[in-house]
Amino acid sequence: MSTSPAAPASPTERELNEFRSRFPILARRNYLNSCSLGALSHDAEARLDDFRELWHTMGASAWYEHWLGRLDELRAKAGAIHGAATEETAILPSTSAALSVVADAVPTAGRNRVVCSELDFPTLAYQWRVKPEIELVVVPSDDGIGVSLDRFEEAVDERTLFVATSHVCYSTGYVQDVAGIGEIARRAGAWSIIDGYQAAGQIAVDVEALGVDVYTSGPLKWLCGGPGLAWLFVRADRIAEMKPRFTSWFAARDQFDFRLDAFEFRDDARRFELGTPALPTVHTALGGIEALESFGLDRVQARIRALTARLVEGCREAGFSLRTHPDPERRSGIVMIAHDDPAEAVRRLDARDIVVDHRPGHVRVSPHAYNTEAEVDEVVAALAGMYT
């Protein structure tokens, strides 16, 4: 299990206000739903304005002079914040697309089992559910919050091709022991694939240190970069043995030779790319990350931990039942509060300008670093008020 990083210095009120002023929604609403969609920043808008302006003034020639460079910039930036090299980083249209490319790219070596967990986001399991030749094993959660390493250990054997699971569980905020899961896969000769969509930005991610083969994530949620693309990180020493069966001209070594009589994959992770990426999102992703970096990613993560602890504490004091792990090391900024009618609760909170979400049986609250302690207290008080 990882140890907590040393706490970075807390922001001053001025620093926090400056950070908050980058996200216009915060002046209008109490926005506590960043695990669905991170807030739009002025930084992301400024990047989008650059893109729009070049489109107006240069048209297609902006591709060669600017936009291919933005793709390189985003691969390098995404790699850096996930502990991966630029050469290990690819831009894909979505997590689902990234997973489906990988699912068909590895030699099976006679193996036909894929192991995931019941707390994973469905799209992860669907990649193999649709393949009749694959036996999909869904590892159960004993407490409904997380999955123990023992459960993975029991399920993984010499028939296992992939262990595919989440870094942070979308429905409980549970932070899995990814290094441990990668080790279990490696010992059995299986590939490890981790869906880090709910981890990127809110907890520290170091793909190299985690020792997994493949990791996916994206800018949409905690990185405040908007919808329209995802990232795929593949360990350098694994790339050459992977031959995607879905491909594109972006994957070709000689992309701009336009030859039909030959195809060779690129040597780096761009061999997994599936065509022209969504340029608006390339820009908003760069801007979203810049907004967070202006505050400091380590401070962002420390603040999410602190606000989550306050939220959990407030909920307990109010007598709510939570589906959230008690150990701060194993939980993240997704707090599930049991509720008889969560959809109605979310509607009533929305009417009071408090934006949260719901999943079956629970109200889901996800504070980001740009939220305040008062905003966290407000949602607890508002929920408590509904019972009186």
Ligand SMILES: Cc1ncc(COP(=O)(O)O)c(C=O)c1O
């Ligand atoms: C853990 C996780 N994985 C994947 C996705 C989405 O996948 P895709 O990019 O294919 O829409 C989500 C949420 O929207 C998620 O929470």
